[in-house]
Amino acid sequence: MLKIENLVLTVTDPDTGQETEILHGNSFELAQGQALGLVGESGSGKSMTLRCILGIEPSGARVDGSIELDGTDLLGASGEALRRIRANDLALIAQNPHGALNPVLPVGRFLVEGMSDARSMSRADAEAKAADLLRQVGIPDTERVLHSYPHQLSGGMLQRVVIAGAISGDPKVLLADEPTTALDVTTQAEVVAILDEKRREHGLSMIFVTHDLDLAAAVCDRLAVMRDGEILEIGTPEEIRDRPRTEYTRALMDARPLLYPEGHEPAAFLSSTGSVDEEAGS
Numbered sequence: 001m002l003k004i005e006n007l008v009l010t011v012t013d014p015d016t017g018q019e020t021e022i023l024h025g026n027s028f029e030l031a032q033g034q035a036l037g038l039v040g041e042s043g044s045g046k047s048m049t050l051r052c053i054l055g056i057e058p059s060g061a062r063v064d065g066s067i068e069l070d071g072t073d074l075l076g077a078s079g080e081a082l083r084r085i086r087a088n089d090l091a092l093i094a095q096n097p098h099g100a101l102n103p104v105l106p107v108g109r110f111l112v113e114g115m116s117d118a119r120s121m122s123r124a125d126a127e128a129k130a131a132d133l134l135r136q137v138g139i140p141d142t143e144r145v146l147h148s149y150p151h152q153l154s155g156g157m158l159q160r161v162v163i164a165g166a167i168s169g170d171p172k173v174l175l176a177d178e179p180t181t182a183l184d185v186t187t188q189a190e191v192v193a194i195l196d197e198k199r200r201e202h203g204l205s206m207i208f209v210t211h212d213l214d215l216a217a218a219v220c221d222r223l224a225v226m227r228d229g230e231i232l233e234i235g236t237p238e239e240i241r242d243r244p245r246t247e248y249t250r251a252l253m254d255a256r257p258l259l260y261p262e263g264h265e266p267a268a269f270l271s272s273t274g275s276v277d278e279e280a281g282s
């Protein structure tokens with residue numbers, strides 16, 4: 001599905017002309033339906049990796065290597081072809097849902113505008129589809145939410161809306177960049193569960209970026225540990241946990257806060273989606 005080989009990102013300081021290599025030749029593959037976790041401390045290059053895939057690297061940056069999606073080389077694709085692939089096949093879910101939503105548009109309009117087939121639908125059909133998307137992400141009170149503006153909804157609710165928007169376009173790959181960092185812990189778990197469920201239902205591939213090793217291990221088939229722009233190792237969560245191949249991974253494991261005493265981890269953590277009507281109000 002997604003195959004990245006020897007990815008190098010180089011940025012040039014506009015004032016001094018000095019070049020800095022940010023990603024140092026990373027390779028990984030992502031099969032259909034699989035989830036890969038990108039973990040590593042701040043500044044290790046997780047977001048930059050996603051930006052290279054999306055083609056939104058900083059201006060003046062150079063991307064070398066190859067990024068293949070379903071056999072198409074994204075770095076070789078021309079402007080229009082690349083734009084189409086990005087719009088159809090990739091969906092980004094970022095840390096802050098406010099960034100993805102237009103503050104002056106009601107949520108329903110955002111969802112309808114994102115639908116690839118909206119033009120061939122009547123208004124009523126498009127609205128029905130938007131309501132259905134909201135129900136799919138555990139929002140029962142669709143009428144009210146569709147007519148709300150982003151500022152009228154909580155972060156958790158908005159992130160659900162963004163996920164609904166992301167799956168509406170039937171992408172092949174979800175790129176989730178710390179999608180729950182801005183949320184409180186309970187809402188985090190709910191939003192992650194929804195993301196996971198939608199991914200499985202739609203057979204999507206996903207790159208899940210997070211600082212949180214435990215969360216990544218719960219959601220992903222494989223983890224890639226990044227440091228200073230380099231992928232140090234890739235393995236299943238069990239391999240990374242039980243047989244870390246680098247000191248750095250071991251340190252990262254040791255440094256992670258233990259949310260639950262060992263042996264008391266909540267087994268049901270990701271087992272149910274639940275639906276929330278925290279803001280149903282009336």
Ligand SMILES: Nc1ncnc2c1ncn2[C@@H]1O[C@H](COP(=O)(O)OP(=O)(O)OP(=O)(O)O)[C@@H](O)[C@H]1O
Pocket residue numbers: 011022040041042043044045046047048049058211
């Ligand atoms: N616009 C930019 N121009 C040049 N370098 C940048 C730019 N943005 C980030 N960098 C550098 O790229 C490196 C990787 O940054 P990146 O944002 O990918 O880290 P990250 O792993 O996503 O960190 P975080 O967990 O804090 O989000 C960092 O060294 C950072 O200083």
Ligand SMILES: [Mg+2]
Pocket residue numbers: 046047048177
């Ligand atoms: Mg980042």
